[in-house]
Amino acid sequence: MKSVFVFDLDGTLLNSNVEISQRTAKALKKLKDKGHLxxxxxxRMYASMQYIIERFLPFLRNYVIVSAYNGGYLVDHSGNVVLEKGVEKETACECIGFLREYRVHRHIYINDVLISEQDDEEIKAYAKHSFVNYTLVDDLVKVxxxxxxxxxxxxxxxEPKTLDELKGMALKRFKDKFNIMKSFDSYLDFIPKGVSKGEALKIFxxxxxxxxxxxxxxxxxxNDIDMLEISNNSFAMGNAKKEVKEIARYVLPTNDEDxxxxxxxxxxxxDFNNVNT
Structure with a gap:
């Protein structure tokens, strides 16, 4: 019987060196060879995910199904875009203004391009981590x-402490306009209301x-919680956040332990009885 396997990338398939180990790649190759989805x-951006596939999982080319931007950009196994859902222009501009008020780094994604109005260390590190280039502009709102x-x-x-405060303020102001979540301790994602990894799974x-x-x-x-909640077979990594481990059925070794x-x-x-670590 064919099954469906759904994997997050950062902190899950990718280790702390932003690589997929040979052991993990071999396991995914076995899934593909057996015909599992x-x-x-x-x-991540679609371009960033494509780079990771080409570099670490080339055998999944023209096979893997992709949910990028936390479920806002969905591509089937043949490369056809089945969903591209963005934020209303007015709402996006309001959010950019809000982030300017708090003097934090902010950038946007349009047409699968990373765009920043700040040529700072944050965007340079982010672009490197994402394996993509970025476009520098004078004014994000104008773009x-x-x-x-x-x-x-x-x-x-x-910084994580500042981000927690920022998230609280953002939820008060934008709870009806955005789905707001942390993808890292220092990253706060603003995506369209109704978009999530779990909703993407429902579409697929x-x-x-x-x-x-x-x-x-x-x-x-x-940002993995709502897709983990959907399944009876949910796996949290050993390095997962406490709230993620609490809702998952199984807890695994860390991403650095394959x-x-x-x-x-x-x-x-x-051998499900011995999956939990």
Whole structure:
């Protein structure tokens, strides 16, 4: 029987060196060879996810299903875009103004391009981590207003303590306009209301006709919670946030200990009783 496997990238498939180990790649290759559906679900840009596939998982080319931007940009196994959902122009501009008020780094994504009005260390480090280049502009608001493409996501970067405070203020102001979540301790994502990794899975379940409850779902962060909650087979990494471990059925070794590969190996011999670490 064919199954569906859903993987987050950062903190899950990717280790602390932003690499996918040979052991983990081998485990995913085994899934593909057996004909199981594989979905990669990330807050990353589509271009960034494609780079990771080409570099570490080339055998998944023209096979893997991709959910980028936390579910706002969905691409099927043939490379067809099945969903591109962005933020309303007025709402995006309001959010940029809000982040300017708090003097934190902010950037946007339009047409799968990373765009910043600040040429600071944050954008340089982010671009390097994401394996993409960035476009520097004078005014993000002007770019949003003049673009023919939707703003897929807005991201703020600052120190974790400041970010928690910023998130609280953002939720008060934008709770009806954005889905606001942390993808890292220092990253705050602003995505369209109604967009999430879990909602993306629901869309793919209709396209590929699979039962959400029977998916094998792997994650580690706040933005993974709603897709983990969908499945009866939910796996939190050993490095996951406490709230993620609490809702997952199984807790694995960390991303630096090949936790995903460990789980897949157990699944293939149906040794579920010994999955938890």
């Amino acid at each position: 594989i979905i990669l679900s990330s807050g 949003v207003k003049n673009s023919d493409h939707p703003t897929l996501k807005i991201l703020a970067i600052c 379940s209709k396209i590929y006709n699979f039962d959400l409850k029977n998916c094998y779902v792997f994650g580690d962060s706040e 936790g995903v590969a460990y789980a897949i190996e157990k699944i293939f011999i149906t």
